[in-house]
Amino acid sequence: MTGRGRHPGRAPARAMVLAPALAGAACAAGLALCLLVHRPGFAGQAGPGFWAATAGLWLLATLAASDLAALEPRHPLARQAVFLAVPALFGLLVLALWELVTVGAGVPAVLMPPPSAIAVRFVQGGPTLAADFVQTFVKAALPGYALGNLTGLALAILADRVPVLRRGVMPVANFASALPIVGVAPIMVMWFGFDWPSKAAVVALLTFFPMLVQASAGLAAAGRLERDLMRSYAAEYGQTLRLLRLPAALPFLFTALKVNATLALIGAIVAEFFGTPIVGMGFRISIEAARLALDMVWAEIALAALAGSAFYGLVALAERATTRRPPARRTA
Amino acid sequence: MRADARGRGGRTLPVAGVVLAFLALWYLGALLGNWTGAADALARAGGTPGIDAVAAATMAQERPVVPAPHQVAQELGRSLFGLPVTSKRSLAYHASVTLSATLLGFGIGAALGGALAVAIVHLRSVERSLMPWIVASQTVPILAVAPIVIVALGAAGLTGLLPKAVIAAYLCFFPVTVGLVKGLTSPERMLSDLMRTYSAGRAQTLWRLRLPAALPALFAALKIAVAASLVGTIVGELPTGAQAGIGARLLAGSYYGQTIQIWAALFAAAGLSALLVAAVSLAEAGAARLTGARR
Structure with a gap:
């Protein structure tokens, strides 16, 4: 990973496709998990499979972020997009983990409400x-x-x-x-x-x-x-x-x-x-x-x-x- | 050295002048601010008080709108030194509670800020994904929501020093991170290349x-951080849960209209802040001597 970071501008074309694809997959997986966790049977009583999936999401998003960060596209617009996408991915990951943990583990709302409840209240x-x-x-x-x-x-x-x-x-x-x-x-x-x-x-x-x-x-x-x-x-x-x-x-x-x-x-x-x-x-x-x-x-x-x-x-x-x-x- | 001393000598007089003018303004403010209250009190006691009597009364009210400087000084002296340190009414006790939370928070914040800075300098993905959020985190008025953090942490079973220290740490990690990143990336290209020709590893380059x-840059940031840490602790002491500390003292004073107590607590906070910054300066001088820096 560090080796790639040391040669800016030489990211192979494969990485240019792979990194956004990984990021997209992470987003989709996060959304799916967030929808899933609200189903009965998951909210408050999520099993080990669910938590494994959550950890997988974390790993996937981290991989995608570090791959994205290593990109050095030539085009200024693409550069701007990468510049925005990496922190955005991190922010979305935090929100998703917050939602999954609070709902999945059934954390009481008086302690820490999930982001979805806050958005509704807002x-x-x-x-x-x-x-x-x-x-x-x-x-x-x-x-x-x-x-x-x-x-x-x-x-x-x-x-x-x-x-x-x-x-x-x-x-x-x-x-x-x-x-x-x-x-x-x-x-x-x-x-x-x-x-x-x-x-x-x-x-x-x-x-x-x-x-x-x-x-x-x-x-x-x-x-x-x-x-x-x-x-x-x-x-x-x-x-x-x-x-x-x-x-x-x-x-x-x-x-x-x-x-x-x-x-x-x-x-x-x-x-x-x-x-x-x-x-x-x-x-x-x-x-x-x-x-x-x-x-x-x-x-x-x-x-x-x-x-x-x-x-x-x-x-x-x-x-x-x-x-x-x-x-x-x-x-x- | 000599030029420095001369420069400072040229400053003492004007600073003294400004401080004196401030005190004079303060006395004037006390006179004007308390005038109606003092006149009313004397009139209620009977008779028509003379101007000099009212003026004297403005300086010695129990709950003045603007306490006179000497009243605050007296209260400071009494509550700092006149009572045993363990007494709940002793300002020294409250100051020590605040100080310990401040130092704990400062320690956590500085360690976190330092670790973040080292990670940012070395790992590109950390820099790219975290740096914007670190900057954004400071536009969030966390100080304003500090009491909630205290309540939430309290509900989670964390009470005592730690919740306050968390607020303080949140406030002080940012200046440390930004300052240290700037400092760590300050060596010129030539010097890092030299380290490379010595075949120094990343750790060695970092340390040496x-x-x-x-x-x-680090110490400049630490000075800002320690002051911010104190502010965070005081605000963290405001909510209902806190029974001790300068913030709790401020709140109690405001509930019961004890103006002199509020002012004394404020000055104690100012003194504490000055002491903390001075301590960091002292550490800076020590570190400079240790690394053999030329001044």
């Missing part, structure tokens, strides 16, 4: 999930995210303008970014009440420091030569900032924006553990967990994962759209 | 070339 609980999403993501996470990033950027620019402030603020900011800031949630709930403003405040505080640290590093990123050039054009501070230094800082700003995208949702949900109105993802998670309705909890988790990944993906897309420049020009 | 070269 669809059935649509309106509740939507209301929670609006409360937690749209009302709390987004405004807090905007506020934290903007104030962080503003303070970074201010500290850049006033050197003494910079030398004083930056060590403190570096220290603060290692602190467990989510802990301020109970204080914010006490100050701003149970509804979304307190959650937005927690999110703003959480996102403030990463942006401050990254923006400061980014503002220092513009080269000496370019700065001197701007100076020789008699450019004002504001012009240099707008035309040279902020564009040069964009990669740093986006690093902070991406980190903060995940932090925002986390902050909003965790803050809800300290008191909420009767809507919101954090509220639903704690209340349903107390009722041992774990399928609803997992549906909320799936929603949070989807929202978090989508938010992150959007920021990453914006990054690609705004910073697409040849690297030679960026570092010249 | 890749790992030493990865140390700076």
Whole structure:
């Protein structure tokens, strides 16, 4: 296997056919087993034959993944497909094993519901999930995210303008970014009440420091030569900032924006553990967990994962759209 | 060395200034935040209090909206050192509970992250199939669902330190994996070719070339990981099951409106975080000396 990996681009044509065929077979076998396990006689009382089949599925999928990973197709589209197919296969395998083990072994739903039950719950609980999403993501996470990033950027620019402030603020900011800031949630709930403003405040505080640290590093990123050039054009501070230094800082700003995208949702949900109105993802998670309705909890988790990944993906897309420049020009 | 010392000397004064300004703002916040409450309390006691009396009262309330810095400092001193460490009311007891879960989680997470990184560097199929999921795993707000993990693990019969440590480990494996992969692949082509001409095996190349070269990146990642581990543990202590730890202390303080207790617990958490990061820095210096790195 390692021998094949060492000669990229020389995979024989046989492997080009065999690997996708193996992957297809693994998918089909997984689907068949998942359908089979729900039949009476299997659910909760699967015999050794079933478990042998499950282990076989695992083996088959692993083989297919490693064969796929060894492929180095010439065509860019095919390359992209391989790049997506390998992790997708792994994800499907995890889901299938989860379903087979929980249903086949009859794991009680209060411990670990199967993915199918979670999917059903996700669809059935649509309106509740939507209301929670609006409360937690749209009302709390987004405004807090905007506020934290903007104030962080503003303070970074201010500290850049006033050197003494910079030398004083930056060590403190570096220290603060290692602190467990989510802990301020109970204080914010006490100050701003149970509804979304307190959650937005927690999110703003959480996102403030990463942006401050990254923006400061980014503002220092513009080269000496370019700065001197701007100076020789008699450019004002504001012009240099707008035309040279902020564009040069964009990669740093986006690093902070991406980190903060995940932090925002986390902050909003965790803050809800300290008191909420009767809507919101954090509220639903704690209340349903107390009722041992774990399928609803997992549906909320799936929603949070989807929202978090989508938010992150959007920021990453914006990054690609705004910073697409040849690297030679960026570092010249 | 000397330039470094001078640079630091130039920083002490501004940092002190920022900290002082922060304290001043805090006192002002305490004054304004507690004003109505203090004035009401005095008015209820009878008479019309003067401005100075109200101002003094804002600094000494039992459950202030914004506790004054010295109140928090007093509470910290009392609950850290004034009580026996075994007492449930001692902050030192709660901090030690949190610390042990944090360290356990950090150990598990760092070991898992390190193993993943080594596997990713050596096995192509692992890299291809796992790396996207490792990145995706971080966009999942796991911290938010931490309490559920605790509940689920508790239902499975796992209680005590381990469930919290699992959350902490989940948070800290990612920076370790990413940092270590970057570090392990950092040696130049020429150096790996040299190892090959020595006919060094993969294990030897790993131990003698890749790992030493990865140390700076590894320790940078470990610092992030240990801080993340503490956050994970504290959040893991929030749900109903936890009776001890800084997180439980925060929650209890929020239920009973004990603001000073909340603030003291927060500062204890901050101190703990600073201590942990400092410990990793110390280990870094030791490792650098051990491998004979030039600074």
